Amino acid sequence: MSAFITFEGPEGSGKTTVIQQVAKKLEEQFNIVLTREPGGVKTGEQIREVLLEGDNMDDRTEALLFAASRREHLVGKVIPSLKQDKVVLCDRYIDSSLAYQGYARGIGIEEVKSINAFAINGLYPDITIYLDVSVSVGRERILKNKRDQNRLDQEDIAFHEKVVEGYKKIIHNEPERFIVIDANRSVDEVVNTTYESISKYLEKL
Template sequence: MTAFITFEGPEGSGKTTVLRQIAEKLEATYEIVTTREPGGVVTGEKIREILLEGDEMDERTEALLFAGSRREHLVSKVIPALNDGKVVLCDRYIDSSLAYQGYARGIGLEEVKAVNEFAINGLYPNITVYLDISAEVGRQRILKNQRNQNRLDQEDIQFHEKVVEGYKKIIHNEPERFIIINADRSIEEVVEDTYHKLKKYLDEL
């Protein structure tokens, strides 16, 4: 039993927390590997530091660095885990680049998709969980929780609204690949809803 499942959503959607708790629940049935982007492996983590903690950079440089980190992460961690028959849960993947760099940065969805398809070489997720929340609510959560804000967190609300718009366009183009979860609820409700929908999906594979 193997599957590649990615988790997507705007800042403050609760992605990382939901993924962690879902992994704990699924481990009773499946062999689970959790990981994240950018990062997940040594080289990827170094690129993550540049991307999220560094200074401002050209938007195309940013897109290329995300794609490079993604490639290294895939070949070093994701593909070996899938070859071993494991279920991989990944915090962000190609859709993040499309929404953030392709749409919100204005580079273009097709342009960023082309770069990333070269990086992933056809390895799309089996299913993608999208945690659906408005940019404004996500922003309020980040401020309330006093989370350390990275370079992308610090973008203005208009940027984050464009990120949400970008995700909506991606989902519209590939609705069959997404499980949409209303993330504007308690973390317990979101986790329970996500778990039941993912478990049903995995049981049917």
């Protein structure tokens, strides 16, 4: 049995912490591969460094680099894992590009979707977990945890509010693919709810 499950959410949603803890729980029952975007494979990680740690760049260049990293990741890790009947949990995927570059940057959701259609060649997630958190709570968590802030973290509040708006539009257009989790709660509550939702999905397969 294989499944491709992606995790999405705005900055400070706890996404990376949640996916790691959920993966540990699921490993007791399923063959799990945990990965991330941008990155996941050598070339993808090199592009990640340019995207997140480099200087400001043209918005369309940014969108194209995310798509290029995504393609390398799919070919090098995701597709081979799915062929081996593994459950792939991926920290961010195409919806991040649609929300961040398509909507928040103002390029256009459909325009960024067309760039990525070429990159993913029809491989959409089976389900997507969206960790729903308010911008104010997300920003508060980032500052409290004193984590290193990348180039996207450092955008202003208006940008991050547009990211959330973008995600809401995407979810509205594809409600059957998304499982929306209230991520304003404690980490343990979010992890348990997410784990239960994914377990129920996988048990049906």
